[in-house]
Amino acid sequence: MTAIDPTGLNAAADREARRARTFTRINKADKWFQVLGLAWITPVLKAAAGDNPKAQMKEIWRLLLVPILSILAFLVLWGTLAPQVQTSLGAVPGPAQVWEEAVNLHHDAQAKAAKREKFEDMVAQRNEKLIAAGRADEVKTVAYTGAPSYYEQIWTSIKTVFFGFLIATAVAVPLGILSGLSPIANSALNPLIQIFKPVSPLAWLPIVTMVVSALYTTDDGLFAKSFLVSAITVTLCSLWPTLINTSLGVASIDKDLVNVSKVLKMGTWTKITKLVLPSALPLIFTGLRLSLGVGWMVLIAAEMLAQNPGLGKFVWDEFQNGSSSSLAKIMVAVFTIGIIGFLLDRVMYALQSLFTFSNNR
Secondary structure, eight states: OOOOOHHHHHHHHHHHHHHHHHHHHHHHHHHHHHHTTOTTHHHHHHHHTTSOHHHHHHHHIIIIIHHHHHHHHHHHHHHHHGGGOEETTEEOOOHHHHHHHHHHHHHHHHHHHHHHHHHHHHHHHHHHHHHHTTOGGGOOOOOOOSOOOHHHHHHHHHHHHHHHHHHHHHHHHHHHHHHHHOHHHHHHHHHHHHHHTTOOHHHHHHHHHHHHHHHOOOSSSSSOHHHHHHHHHHHHHHHHHHHHHHHHHHHTSOHHHHHHHHHTTOOHHHHIIIIIHHHHHHHHHHHHHHHHHHHHHHHHHHHHHHTOTTHHHHHHHHHHHOOTTHHHHHHHHHHHHHHHHHHHHHHHHHHHHHHOOOOOO
16 A cells, blocks of 8 residues: 655645635735726736636636737727828828827926926025025015926816816715605706706806806916816716716615614614615716716816816817827827726726725726
8 A cells, every 4th residue: 555645745735725825815806907907917817826727818818918909900000091181280190190299298298397397496596595685575486387288287187077076976976865865856856957967068168157257256266267167067067977876876775774774763864874875885986987987078178168278278279289290299188088087987996896895897
């Protein structure tokens, strides 16, 4: 009879235990790979760990290689067809020209940042000299008035959309809860929702502009008028998905839970915080993701007309400029808008994953 080597059995058991722990960590990390849009990393890690390489290669093909091939095919098609389309500004730029303008915008942003820093240093040195000379009463804060860089315009757009989105959320969630809990409130709000939900931002913009100009008469307030006009337009167009989904989520709460709350004689606030919100949260977050996407699309049109110094104004200025590089710069802005829109959705999905158990993507 062959003797059994306990050392070999223990080593094999240790290897299996380590392998199991590795797969457990990979499966835990997979949730965040999904959130970040990097789901292809999971099969790569599993294949490297020796988990059915053939099956994992199929997943790598589906999740990574197919999208890469699709992007390459798009770039080839774009580069082939673009030179054949002539516009008033010349041929439609291909991928190489657009990339070149993206690099130029980056270098321009660096130059403008250096210029701004130099100006601020000069102002600071001037004020220090005045203080040292005993003339502190002459110290002034001089605002930099140079043209904003491309990155500053991106940041302005992001701030504007989040400002409008937060106002929309603060209005839509309470109204959605009220509508979901009360059939009477739902009957009152539903006609207004159906009327105002389809209204274009271009229709809201003149009204918002006149109202803001009438009520916000100061020129040195906390916010610029163009910022408020753009943000409020975003609010008016983006609150509806959150309102509708919140109402639907609250209305679809399990009736047994509602009956339990009545038996326990829960107060209104306790009922909302302990029962309504946790149950409706997945649909609320779905509405928030939709609202943020709508707000980002609306913002570009609002900034074009309100002249808020963000991406919308950048696109409009380049269109008006009409230089040979304008079309390529506009296409850089198009890709920037699309990438930021994707990242904003991923941020909302990350928050949804932290606070709910929903698997919606």
